[in-house]
Amino acid sequence: MKIEILTEKNEWDEFLESVEDYGFYHTFDYHQISKSETDQAVLIKYTNNDIFIGLPLLIRKIEGTEYFDAISVYGYAGPVGSKTPLNFNTSNYEKTLIDFFNEKKIVSVFDRLNPYLTFQNILFSNLGEGSYFGELEYLGKIVNINLSNPLEEQRSKYQRRLKTQINKANRLLSLKVAETKEDFQEFQDLYYANMKRIKAKKRYFFSDEYFEKFISSNDYITEVLLAIDNETKKTIAACMFVKTNTMVQYHLSGSDEKFLHLNGSKFLIDQMRIKATKEGYKNFNLGGGLGANENDSLFRFKSSFSDEYHPFFVWKLIVNKEEYDNLCNKNKILKMSSSFFPLYRLAEHK
Template sequence: MINSKNELVKIEILTEKKEWNEFLQSVDDYGFYHTYDYHQISKSESDKAVLIKYTNNDIFIGLPLLIRKINGSDFYDAISVYGYSGPIGSKTPLNFNTSNYEQTLLDFFNKKKIVSVFVRLNPYLTFQNILFSNLGESSYFGKLSYLGKIVNINISKPLEIQKRDYQRRLKTHVNKANRLLTLKIAETKEDFQKFKTLYYENMKRINAKDLYFFSDDYFESFNSSKDFKTEVLLAIDNETKKVVSSCMFIKTNTMVQYHLSGSDEKFLHLNGTKFLIDQMRIKATKEGYKNFNLGGGLGANENDSLFRFKSSFSDEYHPFFVWKLITNKEIYEALCKKNKVHDKESSFFPLYRLNE
């Protein structure tokens, strides 16, 4: 379409791998959470993975989402994949007017009967906050919400400077682990099976929800994807020769992402996970990567043990935001009423899915 200011504005829905990847190659930066393969890995059988491409003359913005049918209704909602996703695109001028993008996106959601949208933003792509700063402000629940900090190790710094920023207790643990453990890069089926076994044991130990007990297909999809590089590292106890810890890391462009890990409960005192993160830090630095994203706490909580563990590696933090939008207040509230959900004080979104 062409708007009143003679700007050529267009919305395209990309669903095929070839066109999705071509778009990724045309943007300034993206992470593995934006890739076609990760969306296919993350979606349920009934979800539809789309990349909403907005073009305005020489400016283009892509928003990847999973579109979901709302059970028992004729409506849909949209959510980003788990992780750090959000919009990506070409460089936008400092004076870029977001109003056209906002209206075009809102029109699309309404046309497709999408009642609500939930997007996890990428803390490394600051322009995302600008795009969403006004979008939906006049709606019932359209806003940016700060959830907490994520921890980054700046691996563009010299290795000795990186380690200097470790907390003192962590340095002691890593130095001890370097004497007691040996690094192995997973290569065989047996290596990957050991990683999965330790990961599942870890999830049982912390009473994780069922959704975190990923299938074999999930793990195999990571290993086979060409959209990003998956590396699994194993820590082997020098005395018993047993694999005591394992971690999965994902590499894309200049970023390394700490994704999943697990440890043998009998060997937690060897600090295998700390050892493996430190080993990946060294490896990725030598390979030329720039950032090592460790993520945040459980539910982005800055006060839990997981965040304290990660922040012992670095005091460089990035703010993590999510964007929540209700496009149709009347239908949203009707769905909440139908599903017998009335707690408007709850932070769960969309609220009508609270009891699913």
């Protein structure tokens, strides 16, 4: 039984090549473009005989203290590794992680789990006993289109209104795959306009460098599709999709407000569904609602494509409760004021 901390691309890539399944959220490149200048991206590799588990995290300095905390990248990450037996004893894994967190003076850990890797919940189900406090929290459902099914069967799951909208869009719109710098710039412009329209927080306005590094990475396949209005020849919507192993992920999108009635984003999701099925992908993850809310308009938009859902959990762990409470008190935050985690960073989140 041993633990290794992987921080270099070659060793990170080598580990991922050895596991059964992973998403682009687990890759080295995505961690590098997601972290701030002061964060450290690590993959905590645990080995016990023929079982190995890797937990990718961003370790962050807590300003004004000697302590740190850890968080997963935005998306669906969590641990990946070899196939664990049903009777896998998690106690050694738990102790190894806690010892590492204490050694590195990590006060708390927040991890967004991957809905397609069910063994993640087993690893963390008991990690909340003793002098530390942890929990798995269910945040809602994410929508999946099962690409293993025939195309017509997939489409039969569409809500009636969506079918009508797609039929109309197929008559009025044309598909273009982004290839040039100008194509990608059109996507960015539409994405930024979308974020302004919904009054998104500043952290969702990604930099030009972010997009350049994302699209140029070889750790995964990024495709941007554009919807062109046949009448005006104008690009009225654009979506970014990411492909890894057997998975396609709907990542970012934007639409021209003047052409929302043409349902460009829905048209592009449908086009990617057809394209990815022909290419042999098995699942198309559309994600969930805003903040995993199953009652908002974003979730209703996505669930109009499919009735197949996967549960989305996050893992919250307080390693050092005394220091966690001290930080909350220092920042004058009441413990019951929010479900945000870690609570002492609440002011930074607003």
